[in-house]
Amino acid sequence: MEINEIFYSLQGEGLLVGTPSIFVRTSGCNLRCTYCDTTYAYSKGTEMTIQEILTEVKKYPCSYICITGGEPLFQKETPKLIDSLLKKNYSVCLETNGSFSIMNLVGKKSFIISLDIKCPSSGSQDDMNMNNIFALSKDDQLKFIIKNKEDYLYAKEVLKKYNPICTVFFQPVWETNPKMLASWILRDGLQVRLSIQLHKIVWGAKRGV
Numbered sequence: 001m002e003i004n005e006i007f008y009s010l011q012g013e014g015l016l017v018g019t020p021s022i023f024v025r026t027s028g029c030n031l032r033c034t035y036c037d038t039t040y041a042y043s044k045g046t047e048m049t050i051q052e053i054l055t056e057v058k059k060y061p062c063s064y065i066c067i068t069g070g071e072p073l074f075q076k077e078t079p080k081l082i083d084s085l086l087k088k089n090y091s092v093c094l095e096t097n098g099s100f101s102i103m104n105l106v107g108k109k110s111f112i113i114s115l116d117i118k119c120p121s122s123g124s125q126d127d128m129n130m131n132n133i134f135a136l137s138k139d140d141q142l143k144f145i146i147k148n149k150e151d152y153l154y155a156k157e158v159l160k161k162y163n164p165i166c167t168v169f170f171q172p173v174w175e176t177n178p179k180m181l182a183s184w185i186l187r188d189g190l191q192v193r194l195s196i197q198l199h200k201i202v203w204g205a206k207r208g209v
């Protein structure tokens, strides 16, 4: 597999926010979101076997693993990596951009999916596989990155139409003031959680954290 980086930090987003986690960042992405904060993951990474990845993650005192990107499902070995990590008793979270089907991944023990649905400002809205929302279990999570009012209204419509059973996060684009988004959520009484990227607050908006 092509790996961009492996590092140990705090989970900054979603249900496991604040949880020490090992991050396995795969290389390559099929999308080009306008606000992407990991453009450095687009290029070719270091070729590693699954065994080499297992050896690397074992160096850290942690049983939580977040597989992120880039887009992890852009690489065909990722499902095998997930199974190998689960066999070693890691709890695994897969962060995926919503364009690849997750149908063959759901239902695994100690495994959650963090699924993005891209909003209009991303430029990737038309690449989403919306049927993925129906595959999510209550333990998974759905994330909308929101830059402006148009994105917010779009996310609201998606929730109304697809009625997901999992926890939903609305996360402002990092450079955006979260107050406006918070006030819209409160005004509309939405059953979603505001997500601020904790790791960037703690370490700054930089690579490897």
Ligand code: SF4
Binding pocket: 029, 030, 031, 032, 033, 035, 036, 037, 038, 039, 041, 069, 070, 071, 097, 124
């Ligand atoms: S899916 Fe993620 S990594 Fe790919 S372009 Fe969009 S934000 Fe960047």
